Amino acid sequence: MKKYLRSIISLTAVCAIVALLMGVTNYFTAPIIKQRENDAANEALKVVLPDGEGFEKIDISKYTLPTTVDEAYSEKNGGYVFKMITAGYGSNFVIMCGIDSDGVVKGTKVISSSETLGVENEYGDKLVGVTVETVDGVDTVSGATKTTAAYKNAVKDALMSFDILGGKEVDIRDEAQILADKLNAALPQGEGKFSKEFISVRIDESVSAVYKAENGAGYVVVLGEIFVGVDSENKVVTADVDESTKTTATDTAKKLESVTLEELDITNLTALPKQIQKVFVTDEYNYVFEIRCAGYGIEGGNQWHPASGEYIFIKLSLDKENKIIDCITVSQGETDGIGSVCADESFYGQFAGKDKTNYSQIDAISGATITTNGYLKGVQAAFEAFEILNGEE
Amino acid sequence: MKNKNLSILLKGLLTENPVFVLILGTCPTLAISTNVIGAIGMGLAATAVLICSNFVISLLRKFIPDSVRIPCYIVIIAGFVTVVQMLMQAFLPELYDMLGVYLALITVNCIILGRAEMFAGKNGPVKSVLDGIGMGLGFTLALLCMATVREIIGAGSFAGIEIPFMKDYTISIFQKAPGGFMVYGFMIALVYAVTHGKAPRKKEFSCENCPSASLCSNCQKKEEA
Numbered sequence: 001m002k003k004y005l006r007s008i009i010s011l012t013a014v015c016a017i018v019a020l021l022m023g024v025t026n027y028f029t030a031p032i033i034k035q036r037e038n039d040a041a042n043e044a045l046k047v048v049l050p051d052g053e054g055f056e057k058i059d060i061s062k063y064t065l066p067t068t069v070d071e072a073y074s075e076k077n078g079g080y081v082f083k084m085i086t087a088g089y090g091s092n093f094v095i096m097c098g099i100d101s102d103g104v105v106k107g108t109k110v111i112s113s114s115e116t117l118g119v120e121n122e123y124g125d126k127l128v129g130v131t132v133e134t135v136d137g138v139d140t141v142s143g144a145t146k147t148t149a150a151y152k153n154a155v156k157d158a159l160m161s162f163d164i165l166g167g168k169e170v171d172i173r174d175e176a177q178i179l180a181d182k183l184n185a186a187l188p189q190g191e192g193k194f195s196k197e198f199i200s201v202r203i204d205e206s207v208s209a210v211y212k213a214e215n216g217a218g219y220v221v222v223l224g225e226i227f228v229g230v231d232s233e234n235k236v237v238t239a240d241v242d243e244s245t246k247t248t249a250t251d252t253a254k255k256l257e258s259v260t261l262e263e264l265d266i267t268n269l270t271a272l273p274k275q276i277q278k279v280f281v282t283d284e285y286n287y288v289f290e291i292r293c294a295g296y297g298i299e300g301g302n303q304w305h306p307a308s309g310e311y312i313f314i315k316l317s318l319d320k321e322n323k324i325i326d327c328i329t330v331s332q333g334e335t336d337g338i339g340s341v342c343a344d345e346s347f348y349g350q351f352a353g354k355d356k357t358n359y360s361q362i363d364a365i366s367g368a369t370i371t372t373n374g375y376l377k378g379v380q381a382a383f384e385a386f387e388i389l390n391g392e393e
Numbered sequence: 394m395k396n397k398n399l400s401i402l403l404k405g406l407l408t409e410n411p412v413f414v415l416i417l418g419t420c421p422t423l424a425i426s427t428n429v430i431g432a433i434g435m436g437l438a439a440t441a442v443l444i445c446s447n448f449v450i451s452l453l454r455k456f457i458p459d460s461v462r463i464p465c466y467i468v469i470i471a472g473f474v475t476v477v478q479m480l481m482q483a484f485l486p487e488l489y490d491m492l493g494v495y496l497a498l499i500t501v502n503c504i505i506l507g508r509a510e511m512f513a514g515k516n517g518p519v520k521s522v523l524d525g526i527g528m529g530l531g532f533t534l535a536l537l538c539m540a541t542v543r544e545i546i547g548a549g550s551f552a553g554i555e556i557p558f559m560k561d562y563t564i565s566i567f568q569k570a571p572g573g574f575m576v577y578g579f580m581i582a583l584v585y586a587v588t589h590g591k592a593p594r595k596k597e598f599s600c601e602n603c604p605s606a607s608l609c610s611n612c613q614k615k616e617e618a
Contacts, residue, residue: 014457014465018472025476030484036486079463 006326045073045081048107049098052079063164065158070094072165077101080165082158084113088150089337090114090255095124095151097158103166105130108155119144125149132159146337186238187229189217196345199326200280200288200317201259210256219256221249264347264389271388273381277313279389286325288317294376295342295371297333308333312342312375316351316382324359327351327379339371356383360371398523405527411504412535413584418504421495422536423573429552432540434488438481438496438559440529442473443505449473466509471500480545504532535580542576543567553613 042055052075067382071083079176086093094111108124118139126138135156140148153174173181183194192211197210197219209222217229228249229237236246255374261280266272272279278290285348293312301307310333317325329343341347350362357377365374411417418439425435448470450457454564457465476542478496491498499505508528514523545551549560566572 003458003460007458010457011461011465015451015468018468022472022475023481025479029479032483033479036483040486119528 042181044096045075045098047098048096049075049079049081049100049101050106051077052081052098053077055081058165063161065161065164068154069161069162069374072161074165079106080158080159080162084154084158086150086154086157088113088115088120088147089144093120093147093154095154097155099158099162103159103162104130104136105159108151113147115144115147120126120147120151123148127152127155128192130141130155130159132156132163135159140366143338145341145366182227183211183220186220186227187213187218187231188211188219189215189231189237190229191215193219194220196328197256198315198317198328199256200261201255201282201284201286202319202325203252203255206248207252212256219253220251259283269388272385274379275381276385279385282317284320286317286319287382287389288315289314289382289385290330291378291381291391293374294337295332295334295374296368298373299368300335300339310334312371312378314348314375314378318382318386321355322386323355324351324353324382325380330349334368334371339365339368341365341368342371342375351379356380359383398520401520402523402527403567405524405529405531406534407531407584407587410531410584411507411537412532413581414588415504415507416581417507418502419577421498422532422539423570423577424495426536426539426543426573426576427568428491428544428545428550429537429540431491432536433607434485435495436529436536438492439499439505439532440475440526441477442470442499443508443529443532444522444525445473446470446505447508447513447521448518450509451516451521453519454514458501462514463533465507466514467500469535470505470509473502496574497527504528520524530580538580538601539576539589541575543572547572 038055038209042052045055046052054076055073056075058074058080060069068084068086069082070085073081075081081096081097081098084095084097086095087359091248093113093115094378095108097108098112099224100105100106105127108127110120110124113120121142127135130138134151138152140152143257164332180192180194184192187194191216194211195214197212199210201231203210206223207221207380208224210221211222213219216232218229218234218237221228222229223245226241226245228236228241228245230249230253231237234254236248236249241249260283262282264281266276266279275287275291275293277292280288280290282288291314297308297312299307303374310331312332312334313330314327315330316327318323327348329348332340334340334342347363347365351359354362359375405411405445407414409415412419412422421435421439426432446466449469450466453469474497477499478489479494481492482549486561508524516524545559546564547558547569548565549556549563564572567576
């Protein structure tokens with residue numbers, strides 16, 4: 001009996017002492033081990049925010065952040081690291097962006113991307129040091145506009161998220177969203193679906209753009225910063241608009257509603273440039289042209305990237321002084337992300353108000369010389385056609 | 394007396410080298426000897442555990458009853474292994490990641506249990522510590538020799554530094570288990586040739602020094618005889 005007892009006691013004692021020893025060691029090493037594990041996890045975060053320490057993940061569901069923000073980490077000194085998922089030329093373009101407590105981008109890094117050119121790996125360096133005010137001033141890289149623009153926008157979103165997490169009120173809507181919101185506010189009957197109206201006749205010069213509700217509920221006339229909704233009965237529905245603006249808006253809407261186009265028979269007008277497909281005369285006796293331009297889709301291509309075989313179709317209206325009233329790209333088959341910029345309003349919107357002496361003074365599409373040249377030839381053809389048509393008369 | 398202590402210390406290095414002569418700790422030897430850094434780390438970790446466990450076991454050798462000595466030894470060894478593991482994870486994380494599961498397996502490394510049985514359980518603390526140092530360094534040395542051969546031939550590098558000519562002609566089987574056995578075999582032969590019979594013959598240390606000799610009926614019969 002004594003023998004058993006002694007065995008039990010000695011084994012228990014040995015176990016207890018060993019357990020105590022392990023406990024003491026654990027007490028001292030556990031914080032260090034945890035620290036090391038954290039450091040390892042934060043190594044990736046350190047790359048974009050080298051001075052950061054003590055990173056902690058933030059529950060971003062509590063905030064209204066731009067949708068590109070996937071994860072956010074705060075840091076002891078007030079800086080943040082954001083993991084952004086966006087879509088560049090391909091989808092699933094993942095970027096880390098570190099911002100210090102002053103709101104300055106300290107580093108960005110591409111985690112994964114399916115971009116084609118690899119430009120994004122160097123582009124991040126250009127964004128180091130920018131703030132929310134200066135990020136728009138960074139140039140995109142020609143030939144990789146989509147990728148670099150997506151990168152820049154993601155960093156901009158990160159900077160805005162930084163402000164939001166800092167407690168600032170920030171408008172996280174992008175330009176398209178702001179426009180849609182303004183249009184909807186001006187004409188709620190449009191149910192949020194508007195398309196830019198092609199302006200074929202000369203309208204009041206203070207009008208910068210006109211949007212038509214797709215359901216026929218009326219127009220939104222934009223006069224500088226003011227959005228005026230005009231319903232289908234030609235009544236202004238937007239409040240707080242002065243009388244003269246109201247009159248301009250209703251006149252514009254009425255004019256666009258009632259304008260009629262008559263197609264001219266151009267089969268005998270062989271002198272017309274070959275780009276001119278159709279010519280219309282409005283009831284105010286100015287011309288609207290449908291133009292077919294040969295861009296990269298026709299003129300370009302090489303053995304690796306054959307041309308699409310598609311023309312760029314544009315619609316262009318000229319007033320009686322041979323000045324462009326409006327110009328719009330109807331369809332195109334240019335290289336996606338490069339020449340396809342010609343379908344953006346930022347490009348074709350530049351032509352409004354130009355005449356034959358200064359139409360070429362526009363910002364060309366970077367990296368898409370053939371597209372730009374083809375487009376400009378098409379616009380030039382309209383001016384020539386105007387002169388021929390007037391000479392005929 | 395001093396000479397005897399010195400011989401206790403030195404015998405582990407060659408004449409009673411635990412790996413090449415006593416054929417103990419074969420599993421970690423084959424597993425960890427693919428690169429020099431890991432081998433040294435593993436050897437030193439095992440040495441630390443061996444010294445500590447030898448010391449504690451020799452202190453407790455009179456207190457621990459025979460019937461529960463194996464569980465007691467295991468608990469003590471496992472405790473020291475865990476302590477070393479925690480310290481290593483805290484202060485040498487790269488080595489900790491490299492050794493992986495083999496670090497925890499030091500617990501069942503038969504060198505440690507073997508020395509506890511063969512030596513620490515029968516000798517005083519000073520001698521046991523010296524035995525622990527000698528055997529630990531012997532184990533480290535054995536691992537280092539194996540790893541040097543296997544890393545240079547198998548990976549064309551030494552301690553992670555590439556060797557210009559060798560790296561173009563690596564024989565990758567030396568990094569795998571068969572290469573480990575081959576090197577092991579040659580090493581044993583080499584040590585036998587060098588010690589030239591001075592090393593204890595297998596039958597000299599086999600049964601009576603076996604950790605489970607007292608439980609083994611075969612061995613007891615022999616002793617009686």
